[in-house]
Amino acid sequence: MNSLIEDINKLKEEKNAIILAHNYQPKEVQNIADFLGDSLELCIKASEIEDKDLVIFCGVDFMAETAFILNPDKKIIIPDIEADCQMANMLHEEELLKAKEEHPDASVVLYVNSIAEAKQHADTLCTSANAVKVVNSLDSDKVIFGPDSNLGQHVAKRTDKEIITVPADGHCYVHNKFTKEDVIAKKAEYPNAEVICHPECVDEVQEACDKILSTGGMLTYISQSDKEEFIIGTEIDMITRLNEEIPNKKLYPLREDAICETMKFHTLEKIKEALEKEEPQIKLDNSVAEKSLKAVKHMLNASK
Ligand code: 13P
Ligand code: SF4
The missing domain is CATH 3.40.50.10800 (NadA-like)
Structure with a gap:
């Protein structure tokens, strides 16, 4: 080694x-x-x-x-x-183009977890760390959002804009494993712990947790918190990172089997x-890369 x-x-x-x-x-x-x-x-x-x-x-x-x-x-x-x-592969270029045709007045915000062929048709991109900010930075009242319907719903609750998710049920198989029952059971096991989950979790899991954060957001939040114990609702190796950076905290996985295999x-x-x-x-095809650059740059500017 x-x-x-x-x-x-x-x-x-x-x-x-x-x-x-x-x-x-x-x-x-x-x-x-x-x-x-x-x-x-x-x-x-x-x-x-x-x-x-x-x-x-x-x-x-x-x-x-x-x-x-x-x-x-x-x-x-x-x-x-x-x-x-797997989630990025759930939104195909054709489906996005169809949604754009059906909603010509909508802006297109794609989660960075999307294929480049779809990204080239987006006005901007977002990640779980900046999705609400990016959506709210747009002038239009209507937003086509994909492929994560859970993140889409998370944003919809935090904006006045209409959010149309494409596809309707795009999701991450890892974060979809978490259930409300997992949260209830872990809270009972560790009553002093705060529960943090990722916005890719389903709505009822997000509602049951104390905080909803991107993986980078989790690191910042936990390192600045006075609390000692946290239950972590995201992929298992996030805890590896957290343990390395903040060894004085007690961290418990919401599920041990939340593993992104790829x-x-x-x-x-x-x-x-x-x-x-x-x-x-x-x-990547040159023209796909060139067209997608506009959306990547828009996101980087909007998150400053
Ligand atoms: P983060 O941007 O929060 O790291 O999330 C990426 C991801 O793929 C989550 O499943
Ligand atoms: Fe994609 Fe893996 Fe992230 Fe799920 S955990 S969204 S499958 S990268």
């Missing part, structure tokens, strides 16, 4: 590479990353890497694609090209090989 880490660090230096990783990466990948974050933080970081030649992106494909959209001249490498997001496809062996071969590269 140690020599593998040494090899990765050496290759990183030689190739002037940076390793970006999402908070759901397994511990060994979190430990080797140069930058760890939620989707928005990763997007911001990807917009600030002019000095690097190579990016190793340890996350799911839509995240690496967004890094490519921001840096079309750089090599964006994803250690396992099969690491995709996030775990990246391994140290694959990272080393990716650095050596500079493959597999994220590639």
Whole structure:
């Protein structure tokens, strides 16, 4: 293991590479990353890497694609090209175009968890950290929002605008595992703990929790809180990150089986090989990348 880490660090230096990783990466990948974050933080970081030649992106494909959209001249490498997001694949370009035709007066806000072919038709993007702010920053009273219907509902409760979700039932299979009963049972087990969940959870879970935050928001909130105990309603490796950064808190998973399988496809062996071969590269059609850049930039500006 140690020599593998040494090899990765050496290759990183030689190739002037940076390793970006999402908070759901397994511990060994979190430990080797140069930058760890939620989707928005990763997007911001990807917009600030002019000095690097190579990016190793340890996350799911839509995240690496967004890094490519921001840096079309750089090599964006994803250690396992099969690491995709089931939710992003739930909204197809055709369905979005149909919704736009049906609601010509609506703005289109896509969750960053979407495929690039859909992103190119969006006015702006959002993440779980800035969705309400981005939607409220728009002039139109009507918003087509996709693909996460739970995040869409979360936003709808916090804006005066009409939210039309496409598809109607887009969701994350990991966050959909959490139930209201899980919250009740964990609260009974740890009565002093505050319960925090992700806005990808279903509405009744969100309603039962004390706080609803993005993964980056969870880190900031818990590190600044006087409370000692928290129940965490998101992917299991978020707790790995939280334990590393704030070891003095007691953290309990809302469910042990909240695992995003594709996030775990990246391994140290694959990272080393990716650095050596500079493959597999994220590639997007030039026109798709160019058209999507407008929406990515709009989101980055709106979240300042
Ligand atoms: P965050 O932006 O909160 O990290 O969420 C990304 C994600 O895919 C959640 O499932
Ligand atoms: Fe996609 Fe869900 Fe995995 Fe997040 S946790 S990357 S939304 S499948």
